[in-house]
Amino acid sequence: MRATAIGIDIGGTGIKGGLVDVLSGELIGERIRVATPEGGEPEDIARVVKEVIEQLDAPADVPVGICFPSSIRHGVTMLAANISQRWIGFEAEKFFEKELGRNIHFVNDADAAGYAEVIYGAAKDQKGLVIMTTLGTGIGAAMIYDGVLIPNAELGHLEIDGFDAEKRASGVVREREGLSYPEWAKRLQRYYSHVEMLFSPELFIVGGGVSKSHEKFLPLLELRTPIVPAKLFNKAGIMGAARLAFDLE
Known part of the structure; x- marks a missing residue:
């Protein structure tokens, strides 16, 4: 069995996702990109992320990492850039776990990119x-x-x-x-x-x-x-x- 996880990158204009072989650092299949819903409300973004994950067709026990343009403390998004101000102080990790029915790990987008460069780049x-x-x-x-x-x-x-x-x-x-x-x-x-x-x-x-x-x-x-x-x-x-x-x- 491959060691796999789903990566989701939420931005102000686009939401990108892919199934990743975390040992090789290669995508398994295609990267999916969907436009970020106008207004960037949590419910709308969660709906799109769910659609992206469904398209990736990964088993339910595959972990999901979501990177997001905000500093994040214990799964809570502290800032909001080019999205709804409701994200400020929002318990994003708990909300997405409930909406998606999966274990979720939220991380700042620059942190995710930097970590990837250390592991693979x-x-x-x-x-x-x-x-x-x-x-x-x-x-x-x-x-x-x-x-x-x-x-x-x-x-x-x-x-x-x-x-x-x-x-x-x-x-x-x-x-x-x-x-x-x-x-x-x-x-x-x-x-x-x-x-x-x-x-x-x-x-x-x-x-x-x-x-x-x-x-x-x-x-x-x-x-x-x-x-x-x-x-x-x-x-x-x-x-x-x-x-x-x-x-x-």
Whole structure:
């Protein structure tokens, strides 16, 4: 029997899911993507997640990991980004277990992606502290030490030069302000230098859609810490959520 788990990645625009071989880090069958219901209410999202899981046709005892754009404490979603404000302080894990009739593990989306990169991707076999950042609408972050996830590291909200870091250096800011890659790299330099000073990691990993263009900005950064692009791209959330659900089962 394969060691399998389901990974679900809930985003503001799309909900993605797949059945994962958690030993190899490969999808079993196709990845499924469905649009996130308008308004992002918990009941509507649970209904879509249930439909995705049914399409995956996995046994009822297969663990399910769900990654979500929020810090999460004991299964409770603490924040809400591009979805209903009802998610703030919402007992998401209990609610989804009731709605889906399965054991569920909720995890922050950046945490899931970072964990996947450590297990299967750019940081495989890396010792010490790894910090993954996702440069998108904001700056998501994950911290993993010797393969152990340190959850809910909201490093995109560090105050630097009087600004919330992600309001100066996220991928969306680059697009909105029309910054060239060298101009953006100066802001990233300030951000990563500050994080490096605070935590002295062994490795930085950069994810998010812009990481596909990593050769345009990563070589411009001058850091003591190696900094590399993520390898798993849009599969990272699914892979990490599935593996965490399996490991914690």
